[in-house]
Amino acid sequence: MNLVQHTIMMVAIARRERLILSILFVLAATVLHAQTVVTGTIIDKETKDPLPFVNVIFAGTATGSVSDTEGKYRIHSTEAYTQVQFSFIGYKTITRNIKPGETNEINIRLEPEATVLNEVEVTVDNRKEKYRNKNNPAVDLVREMIDRKKQNRMENYQFVEYEEYEKLQMSLSNVSDKFKERKLFRKYKWLFDNVDTTSIEGKALLPIYLQETINDQYYRKSPEKKRTIKKAHQKVSFDDYVDNQGLSTYLNYLYNDIDIYDNNITILTNQFLSPIADAAPTFYKFYITDTLKDVTPKLAELVFVPRNAGDFLFQGKLYVTLDSNYAVQKVDMTVNKNINLNWVRELYIQQDFEKGEDNRYHVSRSKMRADFGLSKDRGGIYGERLVSYKNFTTNHERQDSFYEAEEGAATSILDPQNSEEYWLAHRHDSLSHAESKVYQNIDSLQKMPSFRRTMDIATLLLAGYKSFGWWELGPVNTFYSFNPVEGFRLRVGGRTTTRFSERLYLETYGAYGFKDEKWKYYLGATYSFTGKSIWQFPVKSLRVSFQRDTKIPGQELQFVQEDNFLLSFKRGVNDKWLYNDIWTIDYLNEFDNHFSYRLGFKNWKQTPAGGLYYQVRDGETTRDIQQLTTTEVSLELRWAPGEQFYQGKSYRIPIPNRYPIFTLRGIGGVKGLFNSQYNYQNVALNIYKRVYLSQFGYTDIVAEGGYIFGKVPFPLLGIHRANQTYSYQLQSYNLMNFLEFVSDKYVSVNFDHYFNGFIFNKIPLLKKLKWREVATFKVLYGSIRNENNPQYNTSQFLFPVNDEGVATTYSLRREPYMEASVGIANIFKLLRFDLVKRLSYYDHPEVAKWGIRGRFKFDF
Template identity: 55%
Template sequence: MNYRRFLLLLFFISLSTVVFAQNTVVTGTVTDANNHHPLSYVTVAFTGSNIGMNTDDKGGYRLQSVKPYTQLTVSFVGYKTATLVVEPGKEQTINVKLFPEAKQLNEVVVKSAKREKYRNKDNPAVELIRKVIANKPKNKPEAYDYVEYKQYDKLQMSFINVSEKLSEKKFFRKYKFLLDNKDSTALPGKTILPIYLDEQLSQTYYRKNPEKKKTIMIGHKSVNFGSFMDSEGFGTYFQRMYSDADIYKSNIFLMTNMFLSPIADDAPTFYKFFITDTITNGNTKLVRLSFTPRNTTDMLFEGDIYITLDGNYAVQKSDFSINKNINLNWVRGMHINEDYEQNPDGRWHLSRADMQADFGTSKKGNHGIFGQRTVTYKNYIVNNARPDTTYDGEAVEMSPDVKSRSNQFWAENRLDTLSKAESRVYKNIDSLQHMPSFRRTADIATLLLAGYKGFGKFELGPANTFYSFNPVEGFRLRVGGRTTPELSKRYYFETYTAYGFKDQKWKYFLSATYSINDKSIYRFPQHYIRASFQRDTKIPGEDLQFVQEDNFLLSFKRGVNDKYLYNDYYKLDYVHEFENHFSYSIGLRNWTQSPAGSLYFQNIENGQLHTIDKLTTTETNVQFRYAPHEQYYQGKLYRTPIFNKYPILTLDLTNSFKNVFAGQYGYQKIRFRLDKHTYLSQLGYADIGLEGGKIFGQVPYPLLTIHQANQTYAYDLNSYNLMNFMEFVSDKYASLKIDQHFMGFFFNKIPLFKKLKWREVASVKSLWGNVSDRNNPTLHPSLYQFPVADNGVPITYTLGGKPYVEGSVGIENIFKFIRVDLVRRFDYLDHPDVSKWGIRARVKFDF
């Protein structure tokens, strides 16, 4: 899934836009005309104005004004002053070459002087930003008792500088209608080819007490790529990447990272502030406050904010970007612009937020992907109470006809305009996805990226399971597939068959699923019933998901790995998800386990050792899950959750029936799990998992909790990476797992690591548990004896008075996608075939 998401991400990456209004925007670089070296601290200003700046250490500058200035003045000591023509109302690039000015200078005596160090104390710029911070609560929309507004959200993605000759090549001639739909006005100096567009129109109502925010979707329109990819899923993922860039929030989430706002409470600790201008916009007096990171490699912005001097100290406009030295993959540049309008009471609200990003595999280059997002707010009304029914119901309400609005509806209700190239995207992509040649190409891409080969109503795969090997089965061949919504949106079937050449046994799986809500079972909200049967091998352990154990890459394991189970599973499952992201499922399972390889089931009765061929249980399971505000990247036949800041709570209750369908044991089991993705601003983020469980009743060791070990060389986030299979069992346990990603916060201060863009990561996993006396085979010989190795040394243990603990430190973002961890095991080192240290690797694509 990570490979598919990464490659599709590069194919469709970014959405965050600046749609250029009537502002005059000039960017460029100032260099020496003779040696072409960049010139720092050159004064660049609109002629006849007080709007200007000094160039940075690379000679770069960026000026912007709502006034139609027509000239630019560039001056620097020792060089001839240059005056250049500017086109008002446009964004343009003007690179300037300054010529040295030949003058006879008198003798000059230069004495060293101590440069004044930047400090917060007695700094008027810092005093001003502290006033902005102090007044934030009253300037936020939540300061009002009631707020309502209409919102238009446009996401667009384009290729940059597609060659003019491409459409003339034989293979691409049939796509000429698509390749010629270019726009040369949106991005100065470059042409863009729009290929993705998503529009949403909504009405939002906010009530302060009791607090409730409700959004009613009015219209939603998106390009449709057909079965090749899920356009709605991409829209959700991109909106997640470019969530609302609200400067009033302490942290702004962009590109899966948290950026500290320049008006966050602790902003003066991380930013430098400078008062660079005082201007009047209408009747409003503003201070232009420039800011830059203290450390240019941290997740921070640089730019300008305009502060009102009316006593509110509100942000009237913001214009900022990310620093070029930041440790961020694939992103060559990002710019954000926010405009605010004044309310009747004199306060200000956000009226327009524009974002744009330039993506590529390298920092330099003229080709890549350009993403845009524009959000426009209109009809802003404050303190107008609505009936309570207005705020009732789900946070987001969408009627069935929202996605079927007519072209006339959009022409009349858009709060922004589409460019000529954007307006053609819908028709072009619709024509594209109906072309047989494109469908064949997309089919091949799906096989390479997702592992499935489509045949209309059925698809074959996944390809990475066709061949694998293990000590019990030897070489293993598998073939399988599943039906698609083209066969039915109500009925789904999945199957595979596999054969092991060493044990000479067939394995197979078959499931039939009925969708109760007539929606795809791979899309939210799920509501279905499924019956399945599976006969296959499994490594003993809790939730190892052995359906995927025959992935070829998982065939390589360390240590002894010859204790398997043959399993027969008969299952009936009912799953029901609700719009508020609460879900429950009910399952019935009849499970027969038979030992394989060197594994065995033995007990002692009347002083005699008995060997048991199989163990059968009949269980019912109820699971409750709550994942508030959970979002998915979901396609036609898959879905993947997208991390957010909210916790995920899961409660499992299991009851096993004795003497029902040959069930041999009666017991109860309870398990609770909490997962939290925690953002720590400049310190990155942490994934935290807390879990606990208990078994009530007397059971043999295969039915105890067999703690999830990992004997592969891949770093597994959920397993104990230096624990052996079947090493520990418990009937009551608790665990804590923390995986901390610092996102280069420390490495960025080290020159070599800074250049390599490496990032530091650390984790700790701890497990407490025990086996009660009633489940101890030493005290109750009729229970299955814990297995031992051929030399009589035990291989399965209980956790005693101390926990199992392992930790790791590692480096991620090696070559932008590899993570390597040095893992340390701290306890139970006297067990056989265990390692105190280990090196594990993991592939992960991230920004």
């Protein structure tokens, strides 16, 4: 296994194992096609100022775009169009000839029109004057909308009910004939018969994923409560290769619900400032470009553009009712192409609102379209989420018991997933011809041996496992590694799949070190009490295992196997290891409200290895302790309100939201039980919270505190998480040495801030590179009571020393341990590098004051 393959696997493990999306990007990147492309700049003929929001289309079609705030535009199509048209309210329309199948550059000077239609009032700003908010009727209109946001929101009703239909589809876009003829796809030519060239002008779409849901939604304002009754659901399934439910959850997370009345709107994992946010007049420019008098109530067409084209802002049009509501009647918006959205080439949002019985407006239809790709001109992935609302009812009071019932507790229809008649009768929006065939086509595709072989290879490379039906071999990135104690280490292992049993899951591996000449192994069995897979939420399972293996004290990794090949490379001295024999029994019970508890039993025999020794003072000399045995019982309580996650092959990867996650853990050591040598209690609380800061990005905050009761040697104290690898670990101290600090009471806070290009987007060169800034700060306070400190209690194990007899393990003094970093993320759209600086405890031996660390990070 070469380094490149291991690197690919690290990408998948480190960033949420998005197997299907990764495969599709690889496929889409190879799509080549001849396109008609038109680019250029549009200015006012008289003032020479750039004109934003000019409509640019291929003549006679609806295919096109609009110019950005700098007057620049770009449109493309696979069709052989010969003319392009430019139009803008208050200006004469211009048509130009173009060469089909080529790239055309056409710069346009639009001439103001002398007259306008009688039924339209145009108030386009005079571009000879500087834009101002003061005395600007467009800004005054926006302020009226802001003042009435509360009354126009759904949450203003005490009770709301409606039927919701959701359709989410993904397609390969711009599938060319050359792509279809590639050797890899010759066996799947029948699949390309389903290419759709009619739904989106200028795009050839091959649907590959579709899911539909019909729900009844119920909302109560006070006390706030929501209930969802799922009436029907169907989707394309990739269960043999990915967590199908997790994939669905993740796609819905990317295509989040949009509320124009929110100050910040989360889309594609990023936050955008709404054009009617409280602070919108500070970040947007507004223009009233049309007044529609032939509708009731009259509507104002309000165009908005960012003041800074690089900020995470929208641009587009709002249609606003000119009555006492000042409500949004329609939204049509996109994002500026200068925004650092990484893989996203195009993003469009459309929303329609309808008037209710109380003359207020609510959303009736919301549609979001996004086109993803590795480059501007090649094929990619097109995604579309449509949400439609019917039977909108307000102020229908229901009993409290109704809202307390479990979600999806209704059985008003019989097996709708197998009833096409049901979907034809209840679907809010009809499927295109290509969409209607995607369920059958993908099902047929997965039955083909050649496709299954291709997916098996992709799964091996990206997730690290090779499936043999009821058994999986892996993870392959642990097959070979090395360390100072074991030397060259070989490992092979595997586990059962759901084809073996839905309830019972078995896992094992064996490893051998050629330097210490010792065998290591693991045996584990997990039983699910829900009758479903042990990975399927909510989990209720019992796990029993035994492990004989090595470990570095204080190394705790996230989403990475400890004997991953790339982690074999470490800085500094790394010779203090343990041989462990560990018996565990673990019972996990999760609830639908995302509260869970875990009961555990652990018998742990640890033997020092390498340069680590367990020693106590014996008069003027020291005496070696060969091993340390403990038996623990534990209880862990976890609450993660609103949590969503993607279940990978080895880890459950959480999808962050605005809610905190609380984890409280209590451990009790029982002396005398199975040769346990100590009584002690360990209590720890961990709180995680993502804080969104709108245009300034977001911050991940982790606060943790712990206290250990009882007299224990240093191996049983809190060994603070250190990292001597060259991979940046978010929850570890990246310039702390292994086993450098131990405590019996401590508190720590970590800040990890992502600016999302807020600074770099304003610097021309960096803006083009689409790099993003990151910064972190970590602080740790802790101490050891005298009874646990070998300097004051001679019965305790001595702290480890190096070859020169200098201590390498310490208690924290009054001064905290601190480190900070600044970094650049999104390098080549995948890499993050941090320059890390250690800010305290320079007097310790063999420490690094600064270093460069990297990690893979996949973001939109």
